[in-house]
Amino acid sequence: MPRASAADAAETARRILEVATAHFADRGFASASVDEIARTAGVTRGAVYHHYASKRGLFSAVAAAQQRGIADAIATATARSRPADALRDGSHAFLDAITREDAARILLVDGPAVLSWxxxxxxxxxxxxxxxxxxxxxAGVSAALVDAMTAALSGAMNELALWLSRHQADTGALAAAHEALDGLLDGIR
Structure with missing residues (x-):
């Protein structure tokens, strides 16, 4: 049997990643099945392991793609921002991106446990x-405070994203989350 071309192999890996993303987001890492992912992607279990080595390796690739997507959303949101507005625009873009399509479950719930902290x-x-x-x-945060402020604001935004994921049915939750985020950002000098 002829070997797949590089383009075919890349398309197979992309399809597996797409299906795995949906499965991990819907079921969580522990309940997601490599056999079911393979079946839904229209490939064999061996093809999944060929491209990603293990279930954890597949999850790592999914998480990395989610992280890249969020970083891209932040960069897009801030590309035309004035320096004074970039932190706010990027923070709101992060919150929107991480709560879209269950990225919060993959990155904030399962991510630290599956990948190691x-x-x-x-x-x-x-x-x-x-x-x-x-x-x-x-935004003018002093170099001496950038590390601490990064940890503080990142933790606050991650918790806010988790809170939003538990309140998806609440139509006012997203607006409340953005208002709370603005309150935090207003305190940064």
């Missing part, structure tokens, strides 16, 4: 945290 922190540091750190520096 250190791996999860490295992944976050390379994506959304880097955007936040730059935004704080651009």
């Amino acid at each position: 250190d791996d999860w922190r490295r992944m976050d540091a390379a994506g959304p945290e880097a955007e936040l750190r730059a935004g704080l520096a651009d």
Whole structure:
């Protein structure tokens, strides 16, 4: 049997990742099944393991893609922002992106447990945290406080995202979350 072309292999890996994202978001890591992911993606279990080595490896790829998507949303939201507005625009973009399509479950609930805290922190540091750190520096936060402010605001926004994920049926929750975020941002000098 002829080997798949590089384009075919990339398309298979993309399809597996797409299906796995939906499964992990819907069921969580523990309840997601590699067999079901493979079946839904129209591939064999062996194809999943060929591209991602393990269920954890597949989850890691899903989490990394989610982190990149959130960092991209922040960068897009701040691309045309005035320096004085970039931190606010990026923070609101983060909150919207992480609560869209169950990214909060993948990144904030299962992520630290499945990937290990250190791996999860490295992944976050390379994506959304880097955007936040730059935004704080651009907003005039002193270099001596950037690390502490990054940790404080990141933690607050992650908790706010988790709160939103538990209040999806509440039509006022998103507006309340954005108002609360503005209150936090107003306190940054």
